Amino acid sequence: MLRPGERCAFPTPQATSSPQLPCMRPEGRRAGRRWKAASRKSLRSRTSPLGRRAFIGVHLGRGPPVGSAAAPSPEDAMFVSCLLSVSLALSAGAAPGMPPDTQAPTPSHTLWLVQALYPGQDALLQRTEEGIAALIPQDVQAEQLIGRGALAMHLKGQGGDLRCVSGEARCREPLEAYLESLGLERVVLVQVGQDDAGYRFRAVSVRPGTGARGQAETANPAFEKALAGVLVKFLSLNATVVAETTPAGATVFIDGVKVGSTPFTTEVLPGEHTFRFELASHLPKEETRVMSSRQQVKLDATLEKVPARLVVKAQPEGAEIRVDGQPVGTTAVDQGIQPGTRRVSLTLDGYEPHEVTAEIAPGGTYTLEHALTPTSMQSFKLAMRRRKEATMARQSYLEASFEMQRLTGTSLASQPLSTSEELESLRTRDVRAPGSRNLRGVGVEYGRYGQFFGVMLVGATYASTGDTWTLGIDVPPGVGGVGPDGVSSLDTRVQAVSLRALQPQLRYVLGPVSFAIQVGLEGRGLLVKERAGDAAIFKDGLYALDLHASGQATARIFVYEGLYASVAYQHSFTLLKKIAGTSNIRGGLGYAF
Known part of the structure; x- marks a missing residue:
C-alpha cells in the first residue's frame, strides 16, 4: 500500500484508482530503499542462482549481476526469457492485485506464450497458437490459456497475491508465487522459426508451484509434425x-x-x-x-491370399519388368498376381526388348528367367567397357622399342677425349653433311600408371649413324697441320645415348587403346669416332654432353591380355646448346601387368 508522499512506478489498475491497494513498486527515495531492502531480503532466502538472477532482472529492472560466479546456460537464458515474457504479458493484461485475507485460487491452468525464434517471422505466431489449440486434447482444453489474449481474459476479475513481490512475505520464488496465485499451474514459452531444416520449435516449461522446468526442441519440414514433436514433451498427445x-x-x-x-x-x-x-x-x-x-x-x-504367383528374374541388372504394360519392379520380382492371360515384358536401354504372353493358372506359379540381348551398338559399348576395365587394371608396363632419330639442327659441340696440349681446346662446330642427320637405335622403358596419371620411372636409348657425318672444326690459332693449312673437317661415325627418369604421364583409355602424354628432362651423350683409321688425329674420339627437355605422345594397342604394340613421337630441345634437339619416331612391343 502507498504511504503518504509515495506514488506507483509500476501501478496495477487498482493501485492507480485507489492508493489503499497494492502497488507493484512505490516510487520515492525512502520507499525505494524499503522496496530494494525487502527484495534483497527475499532474494537471500532463495536457493536457486537462476531464480535469483531472473527475479532481479524482472523486478529491479536490470540484467544479471556484474561479476556473477557463472554465466547462465542456454537453458537458464530461455527460462529467464520465459519469465520476462510472462511479466510483459501480465503488464499488458493489467493483472490486478489481491485484497488482503483473500484465498488464492488453486492453480489449474497452463499458459502458452508464443514468440518468433528469428526476426521477421511474426506471421508464424498465430499459426502456432492455432496449431497448439488443435493438438490439445478436448478433455483438457478448458484448462489451457493460449496466447496473451487468452491470458488477458483469464485475468479479468481475478486478483493476484503481491505480498511476496512487495517483500511483505518471504517466498522462495516471488514471481512464481504471484503466477501461482493467479491460478497458473504451468507456463510454457514456445519459440517458432523457419530455417534450412524446415520449421524449428523450441519450448521451455516452468511450474510456478514447484519450480520444475523442462525444455524441448524439434525441427521438421512439416509444420504440424514439428509442432507435435515439441508439444509431446509437455502433454500426452500420442x-x-x-x-x-x-x-x-x-x-x-x-x-x-x-x-x-x-x-x-x-x-x-x-x-x-x-x-x-x-x-x-x-x-x-x-x-x-x-x-x-x-x-x-x-x-x-x-489380407487376401493371392490366387497365383509371378516370379521374374532378368539380366542385366536394372531391367524394367512390366505386367500388362504396368511397371512392377526391376531386375527381380516375386509377387502375387491374378490368374489369366498376362503380358510380361522386360526392357532396358541398349537391349532388345523381350515380351512373353503368360497363361497363369489359379494357384500356380509362373517363372520367367531371361537375359536381354544387347543391340549391336550396345554390344560394341559393352565390349569397349570390358576392354577398358581390363586395360586400366594393369598398372605397370615394360616396353622395348626401335627408334628413328633426327637432329633438328646442325650444332654439335664435341671435344677430344684425350689429345696433345695443342689440340686440347679444339672443338667441333656443326654437322656439315649429310643433310638428314639421322640415327637409328633401340630403347627400353619401365613405368607405372594410375587411373589417369602415371610416371615413366626409367628409360634409356642407344642409337648410331648409318652413314658418315662430316663435322666442321674450330682450330685454335697457331696450331699447324690443321685449320686452313690442314684439316678443317672430320669424317666421323656418331653413337648416341640418352637416359631419362621420373617423367610424369597423363593417360586416357578408350577400350583396348591407351593414349599417354609425358614430359620431362633427359641427359644425352654423343661419342664421335673418325673414319680415318690409323691416320686419325683423335685416336680416342670426341664426346659431347647435353641436357634436353622432351615431350612424348604414345599410343598403345593391347592385342592379347597385357601384350601391346606401341607407337610414339618424341621431340626434345637442347638446354646447354651442346647437341641439337631431336625429333624421334618410336615403335615397339610391351607388356602391362
Whole structure:
C-alpha cells in the first residue's frame, strides 16, 4: 500500500484508482530503499542462482549481476526469457492485485506464450497458437490459456497475491508465487522459426508451484509434425494404434518405415499416417488415417491370399519388368498376381526388348528367367567397357622399342677425349653433311600408371649413324697441320645415348587403346669416332654432353591380355646448346601387368 508522499512506478489498475491497494513498486527515495531492502531480503532466502538472477532482472529492472560466479546456460537464458515474457504479458493484461485475507485460487491452468525464434517471422505466431489449440486434447482444453489474449481474459476479475513481490512475505520464488496465485499451474514459452531444416520449435516449461522446468526442441519440414514433436514433451498427445491382421504375422509399415508384425501395438504423433500390411503369398493392404490427440484406433485388416504367383528374374541388372504394360519392379520380382492371360515384358536401354504372353493358372506359379540381348551398338559399348576395365587394371608396363632419330639442327659441340696440349681446346662446330642427320637405335622403358596419371620411372636409348657425318672444326690459332693449312673437317661415325627418369604421364583409355602424354628432362651423350683409321688425329674420339627437355605422345594397342604394340613421337630441345634437339619416331612391343 502507498504511504503518504509515495506514488506507483509500476501501478496495477487498482493501485492507480485507489492508493489503499497494492502497488507493484512505490516510487520515492525512502520507499525505494524499503522496496530494494525487502527484495534483497527475499532474494537471500532463495536457493536457486537462476531464480535469483531472473527475479532481479524482472523486478529491479536490470540484467544479471556484474561479476556473477557463472554465466547462465542456454537453458537458464530461455527460462529467464520465459519469465520476462510472462511479466510483459501480465503488464499488458493489467493483472490486478489481491485484497488482503483473500484465498488464492488453486492453480489449474497452463499458459502458452508464443514468440518468433528469428526476426521477421511474426506471421508464424498465430499459426502456432492455432496449431497448439488443435493438438490439445478436448478433455483438457478448458484448462489451457493460449496466447496473451487468452491470458488477458483469464485475468479479468481475478486478483493476484503481491505480498511476496512487495517483500511483505518471504517466498522462495516471488514471481512464481504471484503466477501461482493467479491460478497458473504451468507456463510454457514456445519459440517458432523457419530455417534450412524446415520449421524449428523450441519450448521451455516452468511450474510456478514447484519450480520444475523442462525444455524441448524439434525441427521438421512439416509444420504440424514439428509442432507435435515439441508439444509431446509437455502433454500426452500420442495416439494409440492397435494393428491386427487375418492371418496374423503380417509386416507393419508406418509411413514407409517397418515397425513390427501383427498383432502390434504402438503410439504415433497426431496427424496423418499411412499404415501398410504385407504378408507372403497375400495381397498387400494399405490404409491412411488422420490421428487425433490421445485417440485410440484399432486397425483390423483381412489380407487376401493371392490366387497365383509371378516370379521374374532378368539380366542385366536394372531391367524394367512390366505386367500388362504396368511397371512392377526391376531386375527381380516375386509377387502375387491374378490368374489369366498376362503380358510380361522386360526392357532396358541398349537391349532388345523381350515380351512373353503368360497363361497363369489359379494357384500356380509362373517363372520367367531371361537375359536381354544387347543391340549391336550396345554390344560394341559393352565390349569397349570390358576392354577398358581390363586395360586400366594393369598398372605397370615394360616396353622395348626401335627408334628413328633426327637432329633438328646442325650444332654439335664435341671435344677430344684425350689429345696433345695443342689440340686440347679444339672443338667441333656443326654437322656439315649429310643433310638428314639421322640415327637409328633401340630403347627400353619401365613405368607405372594410375587411373589417369602415371610416371615413366626409367628409360634409356642407344642409337648410331648409318652413314658418315662430316663435322666442321674450330682450330685454335697457331696450331699447324690443321685449320686452313690442314684439316678443317672430320669424317666421323656418331653413337648416341640418352637416359631419362621420373617423367610424369597423363593417360586416357578408350577400350583396348591407351593414349599417354609425358614430359620431362633427359641427359644425352654423343661419342664421335673418325673414319680415318690409323691416320686419325683423335685416336680416342670426341664426346659431347647435353641436357634436353622432351615431350612424348604414345599410343598403345593391347592385342592379347597385357601384350601391346606401341607407337610414339618424341621431340626434345637442347638446354646447354651442346647437341641439337631431336625429333624421334618410336615403335615397339610391351607388356602391362
